[in-house]
Amino acid sequence: MNIPMEQGILLAAILFCLGLTGLLVRRNVIFMLMSVEVMLNAAGLAFIVGGAAQGNADGQVMFIFILAMTAAEVSVALALIIRMFNEFKSLDIDKASTMKG
């Protein structure tokens, strides 16, 4: 298996930009969160590609940490989304744009 490292990184870049587009376009906050997951996953893919190209395990270790961080972030974010839904009775993120208080 010799896949050029640049192609792996290119795949990661494409996935990242797709996730970014999803983040910018969607108004539903659950979809935005899912797009963020895609972006984080793409970053992890880039790490793994780098680690495999160098032949050491550093890439996988970074990927594990990214995973741990993602898990914590998702749980807190979902709790916040539940609170937001209780407050504004809708998942439209533009409803939470008043800056008073």
Next chain:
Amino acid sequence: MNILFYIASFLAIWATLMMIINKNAVHALLYLIASLLAVSVIFFILGAPFAAALEVIIYAGAIMVLFVFVIMMLNVSGAEQKMERELLKPKAWIGPSVISAILLGELVYMLASQSVHPTVMQEVPPAAVGKLMFSKYILVVDLAAFLLMAGIIGAYHLGQKEKRNHHRYLKNENQNL
């Protein structure tokens, strides 16, 4: 073996694209899971079996299940017309798409300007990962533990319902976020 890589990457891109266009939350979630599984295959090809396993177990297994629970709690799947209206208008997606395309173009330009060196992807067994993690990166492991603990406590606190008895005129004072 290389062809497998290209098939899996095409699947990942296609699944992600379908996810961000979809109107139904649960359908989008399933597309996302498909994308994650494709990426896991890519990990296997690149010789990182441990990462691939973790991707399936934790990412597609735990985190996506969390999403499913929340969507189920909030009953989101019903609101299809609103999202349909807002997505179909071109002025909604043209701007961000252009911006992302520009970013992608710049990244591609950066990648293309480097000389292509055909690297040989090597397999890294889980034992090597474990050895490295607990010798060189031991501090980061502890920090990750802190992070997870904080996440648990934060999620617990934020998820509490306000169940204190209060007079309805005092309701505004007792809301905390």
Next chain:
Amino acid sequence: MKEYLWLIVALPFVGSLVLAVAGGKISRLACAMIGVGTVTLSAVLSILIGLDFLNTNGTPFDQTLWQWIDVAGLSPNMAFHLDSVSLTFVFVITFVGALIHLYSAAFMWRDEGFARFFVFMNLFIGFMLILVLADNLLFLYLGWEGVGLCSFLLIGFWYKDPANGHAARKAFIVTRVGDTAMAIGLFILFMSFDTLNIQDILKSAPSTWAVGSGIAMTTAFLLLGGALGKSAQLPLQTWLPDAMAAPSPVSALIHAATMVTAGVYLIARTHVLFDLAPIVQTVIAVIGAVTLLIAGLSALNQHDIKKVLAYSTISQIGYMFLALGVGAWSASIFHFMIHAFFKALLFLGAGAVIWALRDEHNMFKMGGLWKKMPLVFWTFLMGASSLAALPLITAGFYSKDKIIWLAYASDQGSGWLWLAGVVGAFITALYTFRMVFVSFFGKPKAEPTKIPGMMMTIPLIVLAVLSLVGGFIELPDTMGPLTLFSDFIEKTLPVTAIADLGGTTEFIFQLITAVVVIGSVFLAYKLYFNKTFPATVPQRNPLQQFFFEGWGFDRMYNALIVTPLVFLSTIDKKDFIDQFYKGLASLAKGLNSILSSTQNGKVRWYAMILVLGAIITLTIILYP
């Protein structure tokens, strides 16, 4: 005693400063005591110094405080020069001023700007004293400008009503025209004499300038311009009726007794220059005569009681100018003193009526007040009689009659001036008693809600007594001549040169004046006594309307001067320099609105900005 002269001037300034700094923090009673007390002390001091002055046979007294300016040959001092003329003025200013301050402590008691009022009033007294005591023309000009400033501040005292501010600005700007003329006159004087010290100029003027020369005439005209502005004579008289927006004590002090007589003082002080320009003296007399007729006819058609008194002031100062114009210097000063007494009394009395009727100015809405406010009525009547120059018993008769007689008998007088004076006396008596009968008699239309207390009535009584007996120090030749006052003044000013026409002519002329005045009072009685008037502004035929508007001077100035200037300024506001600065301001506003729209609270918007930032950073890195 005379070395305390500076204290007379310093006390009001100190009072003003103390009240300006601490007026808001001390009690109202303390403010009143400081404000009234300083001027009363000045009055007492001026009486004492006056007695000392008389004891030393009236020799002029100079007191230098310090060197003020010393540059390029101009070195005026801050110095005072006391002689009989300035002593008369100082006495009137401080004595009448003290009475008016006492009155205004009661009048303005409920006003929220109480301390500010006394700051301005004391400041005014200080500047006026500087004006009359200055020994050089620059110091006099300082006092001149200072009283103009205080007049502006006091006319616009109730600043929350924009009409008052408008009246204050009008007063300031119109007098400014005169002040500019005076300043140019001062420039010419300095150029010719290398000094501005008054006594030095008066000594060297006859030898430096020829009688009737161009430069003398020009300077005299310019100084006359300044006097016309301050004293509200033709053509700069339009500001005084509008200045009645001030509180009544202010009108009494500034626009009756003191500031408007500053022009008279100036001309009397620099009389040598006017002697060198006989044409200008004739112009002064003619202006005085014409003004007194115009103002008298205007006063006859007013319905606001304070406007009647304002036009009456213009008219009486016309008499003083008439006297100055024919060379009757001491008669003019005499009339000034008596006029100060009765005009201040009339303004204070009118103020008491307005105060009691809760700000009612229209005479035709008053009535029947002679029973309700007897003290005010009797003092007002005494002041009115003095103004109308009721024969023999009032001081006004002696002073006005002297002027009328000298308008005929003086070397520079003429029959026409005498006729103007007599007709003016007729009109004066007519409008005065019209005012008295309409305001105080007839059916009562408004009830006085409060009766003036002692602080307001004591000044009225004192001034009423002075209006009646003040004239007895100067009796004409036909009554056994008693020339106490003119002897006193003639230590400083020249004796009036009169043609000797004999006593009988004088007696006949006095009789004519007396008959005219009594006839006018009788006519007023017939027309206005106990008649019922509708409680509104009276109907006026076009001629009366013309007189009411002050002979259309306001309209003429508005059309000729004000409107073109405003038009030109509006054009000038839009020229390219202004556009540049306005463009800067709108650029800042535009940038602000653009930048503030980036803070709209939308998360997706912020995310997009993040991505844009990343793109820009990458572009910068990749570009070369």
